[in-house]
Amino acid sequence: MSGFPDELGVPVVAGAELRDAVVRRTVTSTETVFEGRVWDVVREVVELPGEDGPTSVTRDLQRHPGAVTVLALDDDEHVLFLRQYRHPVRRELWELPAGLLDVAGEAPLPAAQRELAEEADLRAERWDVVVDWFNSPGGSSEANRIYLARGLSAVPAAERHAREDEERDLVPVRVPLAEAVEAVLAGRLGNPGAVIGVLATSAARAAGWATLRPAEAPWPTDLG
Template identity: 80%
Template sequence: MSGFPEELRVPVVTGEQVADARVQRTLRSTEVAFTGRVWDVVREEVELPGAGGEVSTVTRDVQRHPGAVTVLALDGEENVLLLKQYRHPVRRELWELPAGLLDVEGEAPLTAARRELAEEADLVAAEWAVVVDWFNSPGGSSEANRIYLARGLSAVPAAERHDREDEERDMVPVRLPLDEAVRAVLEGRLHNPGTVVGVLAVHAARAAGWSTLRPAEEPWPEGVLRR
């Protein structure tokens, strides 16, 4: 197999040299183009610098999203909890990890993750860790998502369980071995982005002896963009 084309002069760097960085471009205007029940769409004119020093102005419609958390609950036999839920925009029932919006004012991401696990799966966890952070669709949305690993699972007492509504009312829970979940992702049988990212990230973390996990309370500045 041939190497990378030398004439393109693309340097090879180390992993420590690559990290996403926050950059503030000049906004010429911003207006709410659409106000929705969960999120808004904002139309913004932003200045983008060119290679020669010139500045161009572009208009972008951005889904202003409050952020979300996802929970990969792993039992003692390394089975992943999945929930089947109908998603109307794609007209499909998807197998998903417990997840939810950061839509409670002042609620910390870890608190939201604990709440979502209890509300959607009737579970509490003794051990929590951050697996991975990611932007769901940065070309058009501000949605940031943090995936937690939850272990040491136990049931929420029956009298304290959440009364699920709407699409959550008919969710079907199953447990799938982690290795089979990875296979299902790679064979194209699972499509929910949180499931895909979470399953592959936890599989990689396990292969590294769980050394890549981060503290559950680690700050997450990208997590919330309030409306």
């Protein structure tokens, strides 16, 4: 890395040097300690490097299939939000259409297109990647991607998905992107996909959309 430390004792480097690295550690034991309806909890013993040689540590982690999120932006730059009840936090949250990668053999982009159709009765002509992230890397393998969907149109009534469970009462609204940013910064939105998606999309728009990546970009866990 380049740069020299100043009085703070921390080197200054170019942003181009910030790149997460894939690192392989030796896993000596793996045990599924909980099998859930959506995800499992796995206990692994992994070797970490140390001054006196490798040290074995035990970590519990959520084995997650990954998820996709869709920021649907209409021609007037309104963002589509859905209000949905989330039992773990006992709240109705304003969210973006999203879903798990839990259909065998389904790639992320088709999954995002399916979720937009099922949850919002919408289709989109143009798809781009806005941002990727690991939702809680200290305890979960979940990778998430936000797609920007534009060129929106309604799914014909006869082809619409019959929603069930929490999705039966989804409430859709459209909000100007700038006002969605204000809602995030004011602390009125708590869903991570909505927070990250709105801020990242606003930044991409300010850059003339130059930061967007192809819809078929490699999935985060495939890098390296």
